[in-house]
Amino acid sequence: MKEIYLDNASTTKVDEKVLKAMLPYFSEKYGNPSSPHLKGEEARRAVEESREIIAKSISARQKEIIFTGSGTESNSFALKGLFFANYPEKSHIVTTKIEHDCILNACKWLEKQGAKVTYLDVDSEGFVNPKDVEKAITEKTFLVSVIHGNNEIGTIQDLKEIGKICRSKGVLFHTDACQSFTKTSLDVKKQNLDLVTLNAHKIHGPKGVGALYIREGIRITPLLHGGSQEFKLRSSTENVPAIVGFAKAVKISRARDSVKMQKLRDYFIKGLMEIPNIRLNGATGNKRICNNINISFRNIEGEAIGSFLSVKGVFASTGSACSSKSLEPSHVLLALGMSPLEANSSIRLSISKYTTKDEIDYALKEIKNTVERLRKISPLAS
Ligand SMILES: Cc1ncc(COP(=O)(O)O)c(C=O)c1O
Known part of the structure; x- marks a missing residue:
């Protein structure tokens, strides 16, 4: 895999x-x-x-x-x-x-x-x-x-x-x-x-x-x-x-790695934005760290997306991201004014200098399929 x-x-x-x-x-x-x-x-x-x-x-x-x-x-x-x-x-x-x-x-x-x-x-x-x-x-x-x-x-x-x-x-x-x-x-x-x-x-x-x-x-x-x-x-x-x-x-860290990551990040975001009813959380352009994407998908749980993606070999983060296994809505997303439901429908995707465009294309395909499948069975969608 x-x-x-x-x-x-x-x-x-x-x-x-x-x-x-x-x-x-x-x-x-x-x-x-x-x-x-x-x-x-x-x-x-x-x-x-x-x-x-x-x-x-x-x-x-x-x-x-x-x-x-x-x-x-x-x-x-x-x-x-x-x-x-x-x-x-x-x-x-x-x-x-x-x-x-x-x-x-x-x-x-x-x-x-x-x-x-x-x-x-x-x-x-x-x-x-x-x-x-x-x-x-x-x-x-x-x-x-x-x-x-x-x-x-x-x-x-x-x-x-x-x-x-x-x-x-x-x-x-x-x-x-x-x-x-x-x-x-x-x-x-x-x-x-x-x-x-x-x-x-x-x-x-x-x-x-x-x-x-x-x-x-x-x-x-x-x-x-x-x-x-x-x-x-x-x-x-x-x-x-x-x-x-x-x-x-x-x-060995290089400014050009950040430039490369930012370009890939924006390519990734553009691809994600083709999915209906999603939103990007946080800032854009140079005011956002070059490797970070945080997206909310209306009517589905971030945890469910994360688990489905994991089975397909795509490793993303959900909930309170890097530290917690708790299902509590993220305090950061709540501070942006999101409801607990919206906050729980989010995932974080963070790339590195090793990430390639092919990997992003693969992840985009799997994310799109996962969202479509989950929305079909989501009780929140009806
Ligand atoms: C912003 C921020 N501060 C602190 C930490 C904690 O760092 P460490 O894992 O080295 O304890 C992390 C990582 O989880 C972080 O992202």
Whole structure:
């Protein structure tokens, strides 16, 4: 059976070049980067070179990048670490209703510890209005956290504008850039960013490694205590092979891959739009991540479409997309103003640099057949 993988917003295939770069760090260059001997130094050099590559890619300095175990950990560290460093003088966080669950659940946990959180609305395409950010900031606010490219609908926020407001108000600005990293411009200086969450497995790197950019001089409380690795901010022996793989994935990422993906994405969307009674959720053009499509099909369940497609070897994502197996309607789609029924009739298709036009043609054919079959038997259609 053909396998057409259209769930790249969830995770991606590790690039062969990334794998090749990682392998020696399991079996030959396996030293502990904190060890004082040559074997340790070899590993330390690899970690520092990787840090430099990642820092440079977002116009940061090497010492401003902390390696973590995932995007989830980086987000949790940013939110909780800043809360502990600022509470009780400041206790207010401004975020949005369309964040990844790891931000929303960390915020809910922080509310139990005494934080106040404002969850901003978005418009029907998923954009946050920077004026709403400005209005929400109070004397007690220490942090604004807004996702860069949304993991479900691909909408890309205007970080520069929001960052400018935060700077003028003396409030820290964090973004979760796991989905947008290497796919659209990310520059901590130009976009006025104080903290940025990154991870490797969305960009053909390994799972289980992330990074947090922390602008020099920011006070943040560590969450892990131990051997004082990562500038005393994240104790734990560094995952050297994963860090090397992460940097390699960044190094080999190319703007032309994003251009290619955007063209294929728009070809895919055009084909999908031939199906009656469907709608594209999220933004269009350059304001949407180049690999993301999110579509609602009137009168059928996204879950049913996903299962039928899976049998045909086409792998898409439904529900709350990358994190959850729950049948709850997506909080992101509800925030766009969709009803629970509409939200549950959606699927996410996310391509990669490996996706071909032939694969999209095959997927289009299978999606069209599936929708036709399901609409015939749907009780909602009558
Ligand atoms: C926007 C966003 N943030 C955070 C994460 C979590 O990253 P990780 O899987 O590395 O914990 C993901 C991926 O699921 C994501 O898409």
